[in-house]
Amino acid sequence: MYRLYGWKTTGSLASEAALEEAGEKYEVIPINIREGEQNTDEYGLINPTRQVPSLQLPDGSVMTEGAAILLHIADSHPESKLAPLPGTSERAQHDRWLFFFAVNVYEGELRKIIPQNYVDSEACAEAVKTAAYRYVENQYRIFEGYLKDGPYTFGDPFTVLDIYVWMLAQWMPPEWLEEECPKINRLVETAKLRPKIAPVQKRHFD
Numbered sequence: 416m417y418r419l420y421g422w423k424t425t426g427s428l429a430s431e432a433a434l435e436e437a438g439e440k441y442e443v444i445p446i447n448i449r450e451g452e453q454n455t456d457e458y459g460l461i462n463p464t465r466q467v468p469s470l471q472l473p474d475g476s477v478m479t480e481g482a483a484i485l486l487h488i489a490d491s492h493p494e495s496k497l498a499p500l501p502g503t504s505e506r507a508q509h510d511r512w513l514f515f516f517a518v519n520v521y522e523g524e525l526r527k528i529i530p531q532n533y534v535d536s537e538a539c540a541e542a543v544k545t546a547a548y549r550y551v552e553n554q555y556r557i558f559e560g561y562l563k564d565g566p567y568t569f570g571d572p573f574t575v576l577d578i579y580v581w582m583l584a585q586w587m588p589p590e591w592l593e594e595e596c597p598k599i600n601r602l603v604e605t606a607k608l609r610p611k612i613a614p615v616q617k618r619h620f621d
């Protein structure tokens with residue numbers, strides 16, 4: 416059985432949704448990052464970055480980095496069709512945008528939330544934060560420009576990229592997303608209604 420270390424509405428949400436879509440059995444080990452539980456010695460042995468998510472695989476090994484976890488779940492459950500086949504040009508596009516969101520958007524979100532971790536002087540932190548807001552919004556506009564008829568990135572197939580976008584986009588102000596990125600907003604709203612996603616959505620956001 417998989418063991419997912421995570422906390423409500425945080426980066427572990429996408430891994431949880433992917434495990435649901437893959438029909439896997441898993442246990443969530445709560446790590447309350449608001450209370451600093453990621454900083455215990457015990458958790459440091461599981462994930463030296465002291466972040467969530469971390470995923471213990473059925474063989475006992477542990478992996479970290481949310482986007483890598485999503486790809487692993489997709490590739491180890493090919494019957495779930497959660498990613499295009501490796502080596503295809505669709506997969507290249509899928510991974511391109513997954514990394515785009517992991518590197519540009521997720522990291523941008525961290526600069527918004529903890530700007531003080533990115534600069535030495537407290538005085539510069541506010542400037543980092545302001546620039547991060549603008550930067551993240553621009554990343555969403557770039558992806559919006561790539562999307563076609565939807566509802567998901569590649570039309571009907573629902574992939575772990577869509578799961579990642581569904582999670583991250585809910586960290587944006589809903590009115591901004593609706594007005595500025597209607598295609599991404601449709602992706603998120605459609606994903607929310609999926610039979611396996613809806614209970615996860617409820618657990619995290621209600």
Ligand SMILES: N[C@@H](CCC(=O)N[C@@H](CS)C(=O)NCC(=O)O)C(=O)O
Pocket residue numbers: 425426427448453465466467468479480481482517521525
């Ligand atoms: N690169 C990591 C980033 C994970 C990350 O920043 N997680 C946040 C929650 S969304 C966290 O654990 N923060 C706790 C902390 O930084 O102390 C990933 O993509 O999985």
